[in-house]
Amino acid sequence: MRTTAELKALHTELLGIVRDAGQCVMEVYATDFEVTDKSDSSPVTLADRKADDLIVARLKALTPDVFIVSEESTEAGQRPADGEAFWLVDPLDGTKEFINRNGEFTVNVALIENGQPVLGVVQAPAQGRMFSGVAGLGAWVDDAAGVREIRCRATPEAGLTVVASRSHGDASALDAYLAGRKVAELRNAGSSLKICLVAAGEADVYPRLGRTMEWDIAAGHAVLIAAGGHIEQIDGSAFTYSKPDFANPHFAAWGLGG
Incomplete structure (x- = not known):
């Protein structure tokens, strides 16, 4: 280390x-x-x-x-x-x-x-x-x-700003994940910028409900952790790297509200 x-x-x-x-x-x-x-x-x-x-x-x-x-x-x-x-x-x-x-x-x-x-x-x-x-x-x-x-921000009283993929996405799966949560805004962005927006306090959560690889998100994840946020699997379990095929499970990148 x-x-x-x-x-x-x-x-x-x-x-x-x-x-x-x-x-x-x-x-x-x-x-x-x-x-x-x-x-x-x-x-x-x-x-x-x-x-x-x-x-x-x-x-x-x-x-x-x-x-x-x-x-x-x-x-x-x-x-x-x-x-x-x-x-x-x-x-x-x-x-x-x-x-x-x-x-x-x-x-x-x-x-x-x-x-x-x-x-x-x-x-x-x-x-x-x-x-x-x-x-x-x-x-x-x-x-x-x-x-x-x-730094990541606490969730505003108005609700979550959710950032989603511009080129990939399943609207029904996203709706299901967000069900019961107060959402103020849905924004679209491309690439690993989505995680960085959460890290910068410009958004609150980025749920990724589709295929990604470890190299797609690792750098953004490092920024997010250093800014006070975290990434977890959709079921809330821990997210780790060096998986056998480097493929990621579905996950959510959270600021301070997750």
Whole structure:
């Protein structure tokens, strides 16, 4: 387990890595890029590959002893040893948002220790926003207004602000999960930004009632934990990482009201 000082030093390095990866993504975003399908029929672009190459190379140089799990470059069956710390990388979360050019895509890197994210950075390069969190130190956003600390909020008297996926979702399942809760507003957003909105006190809960992978949410989860929130399985049980296939159960990301 790394010390707070070690995590702080890694955080500084990781901000630079993710910022540079975001620049790679935006360079492709400015072109008439090609979209192809992966073996699971999900879309992929040159931006995914370029950002992945940069992040993986830089992480290997930074922490050569730490295993890296990346959506784009980890082959089936490759995984860290049980109990081993590892990086989780999603070089472009929200590829559909990237293709649709709505700006709601992110670059995500997290460090997992003992089954939980202890450090994470999420950049939304088209929006000029960078979220980050370090266990025991806090969470921050860096945007046009500068760098400032963020915290989850208590649920307002008016009710929950619920954030849901823009590209994926089951309205009936969401209604069932929220039944009996006072809801003030439902917002849609893409990629891991949804978790960061909860961390920043801009929303109260993000229920995810569809398929996700660990790399989709780990960095946002690190920010959320550092901001005072948590993620739990839909039945309220604990949420952990390094699952056999890296697939997540359905979950809810809560601020202080969960």
